[in-house]
Amino acid sequence: MRLGADTVGGVTATAPMTPEAALLRVIHCLDRALASAYKTRAFVRALEVVRATDPVELAERARDDRLTELDGIGDSTAAVITEALAGLVPGYLRKIDAESQVELTEAGAVYQRALRGDCHLHSTWSDGGASIEAMAATAIDLGHEYMVMTDHSARLTVAHGLDEERLTNQLVEVDRVNDEIASAGIDFRILTGMEVDILEDGSLDLADVMLAQLDIVVASVHSKLRMESKQMTERMVMAVANPHVDILGHCTGRKVGKREGSKFDADYVFAAFAQFGTAVEINCRPERLDPPRELIDLAMQYGCWFAIDSDAHATGQLEWQPYGCNRVAEREVPIETIVNSWSADELLDWAGG
Ligand SMILES: [Zn+2]
Numbered sequence: 001m002r003l004g005a006d007t008v009g010g011v012t013a014t015a016p017m018t019p020e021a022a023l024l025r026v027i028h029c030l031d032r033a034l035a036s037a038y039k040t041r042a043f044v045r046a047l048e049v050v051r052a053t054d055p056v057e058l059a060e061r062a063r064d065d066r067l068t069e070l071d072g073i074g075d076s077t078a079a080v081i082t083e084a085l086a087g088l089v090p091g092y093l094r095k096i097d098a099e100s101q102v103e104l105t106e107a108g109a110v111y112q113r114a115l116r117g118d119c120h121l122h123s124t125w126s127d128g129g130a131s132i133e134a135m136a137a138t139a140i141d142l143g144h145e146y147m148v149m150t151d152h153s154a155r156l157t158v159a160h161g162l163d164e165e166r167l168t169n170q171l172v173e174v175d176r177v178n179d180e181i182a183s184a185g186i187d188f189r190i191l192t193g194m195e196v197d198i199l200e201d202g203s204l205d206l207a208d209v210m211l212a213q214l215d216i217v218v219a220s221v222h223s224k225l226r227m228e229s230k231q232m233t234e235r236m237v238m239a240v241a242n243p244h245v246d247i248l249g250h251c252t253g254r255k256v257g258k259r260e261g262s263k264f265d266a267d268y269v270f271a272a273f274a275q276f277g278t279a280v281e282i283n284c285r286p287e288r289l290d291p292p293r294e295l296i297d298l299a300m301q302y303g304c305w306f307a308i309d310s311d312a313h314a315t316g317q318l319e320w321q322p323y324g325c326n327r328v329a330e331r332e333v334p335i336e337t338i339v340n341s342w343s344a345d346e347l348l349d350w351a352g353g
């Protein structure tokens with residue numbers, strides 16, 4: 001089955017590895033380090049070349065030092081391929097793997113161990129860099145029992161968001177991958193979902209009939225983040241109160257050091273979260289780390305549920321949950337209030353109830 005072919009491994013790379021596996025692992029680590037697309041592109045291109053080249057020819061070229069004659073292979077990618085073929089963990093991979101390790105505090109590790117899944121992540125169906133299969137293979141390697149496939153909704157055109165028709169097609173694909181996982185005897189499930197845009201008036205960018213079909217719905221604000229506090233409060237409360245919404249994503253929309261969060265009445269909003277049983281997302285993306293600490297404290301005071309989500313757009317980013325675990329450990333969020341510390345069935349019961 002193809003699942004194995006896309007596997008990039010868990011925490012560390014071990015020899016021997018194929019050139020394809022080595023390049024995949026480099027890309028995984030670069031994504032984990034939130035490297036620029038420019039930096040990653042050379043390795044993505046080299047991966048395409050390796051996949052398109054006969055393995056015998058590749059080995060001969062590596063032996064004769066002629067890999068760089070291939071269009072798309074440069075000095076650093078040639079070195080990765082040559083060292084992998086020699087049965088070594090390539091030096092560049094070792095370096096980037098070590099440099100991109102995500103720090104996990106001792107207290108954060110208690111939360112990390114408790115997590116059983118990830119409720120917010122993207123694939124190539126919207127603006128992610130990896131297929132559903134590749135994301136699932138990495139989630140399996142990380143020890144997850146489930147992941148919720150939450151690509152963007154149609155309104156987010158820059159992210160190639162899914163309209164109803166494409167979402168319907170994605171549900172078929174998720175079924176297919178789930179069958180493949182089950183027939184491989186792996187105890188893991190992809191749950192269906194979407195990261196649906198919260199429109200300016202608080203309504204959602206997907207018809208109710210479609211929302212009702214999804215296992216888990218994450219709703220997020222991606223536009224007009226600067227609206228008046230009163231309007232933003234109403235917009236968020238509307239979304240939180242929507243019976244289809246299970247989790248509200250990156251609630252302030254801030255970007256650390258770059259963009260301030262939206263202004264809203266946090267008391268009203270978190271009271272609504274608690275009232276309607278919607279979970280506050282702890283968004284683990286290092287440039288987001290949303291909500292900020294004082295809002296985590298406030299959400300706890302209101303007795304809210306939480307979800308520690310990677311919001312991964314690439315396989316390497318599925319390893320970002322420790323960023324959120326470190327923060328909730330610091331704020332002493334009760335583990336039992338974290339919805340993805342539950343089994344898939346418990347999560348589905350909660351979301352359906
Ligand atoms: Zn988002």
Ligand SMILES: [Zn+2]
Pocket residue numbers: 120121122195311
């Ligand atoms: Zn997202």
